Amino acid sequence: MKFATDVIHAAYNNEDHKRAIMPPLYQNSMFAMHEINENVPFKYSRLSNPTRKILEDTIAELEHGTHGFAFGSGIAGIDCIFRTFLRPNDTIVAVSDLYGGCHDLLQIYAQWGVNVIFADLTQPENLDKILAEHQVKMLWLETPSNPLLRLVDIELLAKKAKAHGAIVGIDNTFATPYLQNPIDMGCDIVFHSATKYLCGHSDVLLGLVAVNGKEFAKPMQMMLPATGAIAGPMDCWLVLRGIKTLAVRMEQHQKNAQILAERLEKHPAIAKVYYPGLPSHEHHELAKRQMRGFGGVVTVCLKNDTIEAVNSVIQNMDMIYLASSLGGVESLVNHCYSQSHSGMPHDLKIELGIKLGLLRFSVGIEDIDDIYADIDKALQTTL
Numbered sequence: 001m002k003f004a005t006d007v008i009h010a011a012y013n014n015e016d017h018k019r020a021i022m023p024p025l026y027q028n029s030m031f032a033m034h035e036i037n038e039n040v041p042f043k044y045s046r047l048s049n050p051t052r053k054i055l056e057d058t059i060a061e062l063e064h065g066t067h068g069f070a071f072g073s074g075i076a077g078i079d080c081i082f083r084t085f086l087r088p089n090d091t092i093v094a095v096s097d098l099y100g101g102c103h104d105l106l107q108i109y110a111q112w113g114v115n116v117i118f119a120d121l122t123q124p125e126n127l128d129k130i131l132a133e134h135q136v137k138m139l140w141l142e143t144p145s146n147p148l149l150r151l152v153d154i155e156l157l158a159k160k161a162k163a164h165g166a167i168v169g170i171d172n173t174f175a176t177p178y179l180q181n182p183i184d185m186g187c188d189i190v191f192h193s194a195t196k197y198l199c200g201h202s203d204v205l206l207g208l209v210a211v212n213g214k215e216f217a218k219p220m221q222m223m224l225p226a227t228g229a230i231a232g233p234m235d236c237w238l239v240l241r242g243i244k245t246l247a248v249r250m251e252q253h254q255k256n257a258q259i260l261a262e263r264l265e266k267h268p269a270i271a272k273v274y275y276p277g278l279p280s281h282e283h284h285e286l287a288k289r290q291m292r293g294f295g296g297v298v299t300v301c302l303k304n305d306t307i308e309a310v311n312s313v314i315q316n317m318d319m320i321y322l323a324s325s326l327g328g329v330e331s332l333v334n335h336c337y338s339q340s341h342s343g344m345p346h347d348l349k350i351e352l353g354i355k356l357g358l359l360r361f362s363v364g365i366e367d368i369d370d371i372y373a374d375i376d377k378a379l380q381t382t383l
């Protein structure tokens with residue numbers, strides 16, 4: 001099946017659910033048994049739940065994996081991956097251009113004795129040096145990255161890491177399975193903050209993981225119910241509903257994002273636009289090769305790189321609100337320095353390019369002229 005069909009029909013057989021056309025919500029903590037030790041598929045919802053199972057099977061199918069897992073938040077999903085596969089003295093190499101919350105989480109793992117190495121893997125040879133010096137247990141990628149939308153070469157890096165026996169995991173939140181399938185490029189584990197595009201309506205926190213193969217699935221199947229960070233049935237049901245429109249939403253998100261990026265690139269108040277769909281983007285060629293589109297996030301740096309200018313933009317937009325998430329139908333703006341990357345030390349933020357004047361737009365599916373008019377009006381106040 002093609003993707004737009006798959007998001008509607010994947011992993012759901014209505015014969016298993018009284019022929020209900022849409023996946024039902026099993027809002028139950030437990031399921032009845034007729035006798036002790038009866039072999040029933042569902043007993044207790046921390047272990048498994050029918051609505052969660054449909055969502056887990058859906059993400060496995062959409063990401064071309066073998067097994068899926070659903071968590072109470074994205075970060076709970078990343079934590080479960082690290083908790084399952086990393087032990088004290090193990091080494092994890094993560095892209096330095098990483099979602100702030102994942103960066104913070106890895107600091108905790110470092111306190112527990114995991115050797116955490118951040119590396120600029122936009123230069124793939126940096127991985128060679130690390131692999132030559134360390135026994136790397138896991139490589140953790142994020143591409144396109146949050147907020148600068150930098151890309152790394154998934155296939156190349158996965159090949160290098162796997163040749164040294166490392167597990168390769170990737171945060172595919174920004175691309176979604178609509179734009180890239182990292183398992184097809186050699187990754188073992190694909191993670192999504194489904195809070196973003198997969199849900200698509202800004203009303204759920206949820207993490208999804210797809211793995212490729214029993215050797216990754218079995219330990220996760222032990223860890224998830226044991227640590228209990230599962231997604232609730234209602235949230236799974238909402239994400240299942242959101243996924244059905246993923247293809248049409250992503251198409252409109254990226255159509256709007258491309259137009260916005262092109263217009264903002266010419267705007268007198270803007271110093272730089274970061275969008276992989278622009279020929280000026282440092283990884284435009286890789287994006288064309290690796291992805292099936294460029295996504296719905298556009299980041300800009302104001303010429304007036306001050307907190308006063310940033311506040312003026314935020315206060316003068318009427319439709320676009322300041323909020324810390326992305327991927328919903330509505331356009332939003334995020335001030336990366338003080339929101340998504342607030343936990344990062346100032347010097348590191350500056351080193352990574354997360355300046356005061358940086359604003360990340362999650363471009364919604366409203367009419368692009370209304371989106372641009374709202375942003376343009378606010379930008380004029382910084383001139």
Ligand SMILES: Cc1ncc(COP(=O)(O)O)c(C=O)c1O
Nearest residue numbers: 073074075099146173193195206
């Ligand atoms: C790229 C990326 N990964 C992971 C997360 C964490 O997901 P959640 O907020 O659902 O826990 C986020 C959240 O902003 C994100 O943007």
